[in-house]
Amino acid sequence: MLKKFDFTANYTFTKQDFDRTLYPDFRTNFNTPEHKVKASFGSTELVDNFGFNVAWRWSDDYFWEATFGNGLVPEYHVVDAQINLVVPSFKSTFKAGATNLLGDEYFTAFGTGHIGSMYYISWTINNL
Numbered sequence: 001m002l003k004k005f006d007f008t009a010n011y012t013f014t015k016q017d018f019d020r021t022l023y024p025d026f027r028t029n030f031n032t033p034e035h036k037v038k039a040s041f042g043s044t045e046l047v048d049n050f051g052f053n054v055a056w057r058w059s060d061d062y063f064w065e066a067t068f069g070n071g072l073v074p075e076y077h078v079v080d081a082q083i084n085l086v087v088p089s090f091k092s093t094f095k096a097g098a099t100n101l102l103g104d105e106y107f108t109a110f111g112t113g114h115i116g117s118m119y120y121i122s123w124t125i126n127n128l
Contacts, residue, residue, distance in 0.1 A: 004043045004045065004046060005041065005042070005043050006040075006041070006042055006043065006044070006053075007039075007040070007041050008038075008039065008040050009037070009038065009039040009040075010037070010038050010039075011035070011036070011037050012035070012036040012037075013034065013035060014032050014033070014034060014036075015034050016028060016030045018030070027065050027066075027067075028065070029065055029066055030065075031062070031064045031065065031066065031109065031110075032062065033059045033060050033061070033062040033073070033075075034060060034062060035059070035060045036057075036058065036059045036060075037056075037057070037058045037059075038055065038056070038057045038058075039055070039056050040053055040054065040055035040056070041053070041054050041055075042054060042082075044084075049085060049086040049087065049088070050083070050084070050085050050086075051083070051084045051086075052081070052082065052083045052084070053081070053082050054079065054080070054081045055079070055080045055081075056077065056078070056079050056080075057077065057078045057080070058075070058076070058077040058078075059075060059076055059077075059108070060075045061073060061074045061075040064109060064110035064111075066110065066111070068111060069110055069111050070110065071110040071111070072110075073107065073108060073109065073110055074106070076104070076106035076108075077104075078099070078100045078101075078102070078104075078106065079100070079101045079102050080097070080098065080099045080100070080101060081097055081098055081101050082095055082096070082097030082098075083095070083096055083097065090125070091125060091126045091127065092123060092124060092125050092126075092127070093122075093123075093124045093127055094121070094122070094123055094124075095120075095121065095122045095124075096119075096120070096121045096122075097119070097120055098117060098118065098119045098120070099117060099118045100115065100116060100117040100118070101117065103116070103117050
């Protein structure tokens with residue numbers, strides 16, 4: 001039963017080694033969070049011709065600095081999900097899904113707009 005499922009996870013650690021007390025006026029523009037995590041769980045064929053995937057992404061908060069402005073980018077977490085149905089008689093795959101399924105708006109850079117949710121359906125023809 002567990003052979004039908006895929007689980008992936010990754011963690012990114014990025015830390016800048018810079019002593020601001022030595023160079024107080026220097027801007028590094030190192031605009032990336034120290035910790036990021038992504039995990040997903042799914043199955044390409046949970047039952048005949050039906051699959052799904054759920055992904056979770058998280059980033060901790062970090063300070064953004066750039067010539068146009070400086071500011072805090074708050075931590076966020078996002079859940080994405082998708083289901084798919086293969087219909088061999090139509091040589092087609094139908095998909096429905098959402099990014100940022102929980103609808104909590106977030107941003108990944110200071111001075112940019114918020115990122116909301118996106119819901120979609122697709123029909124891929126002649127892919128079998």
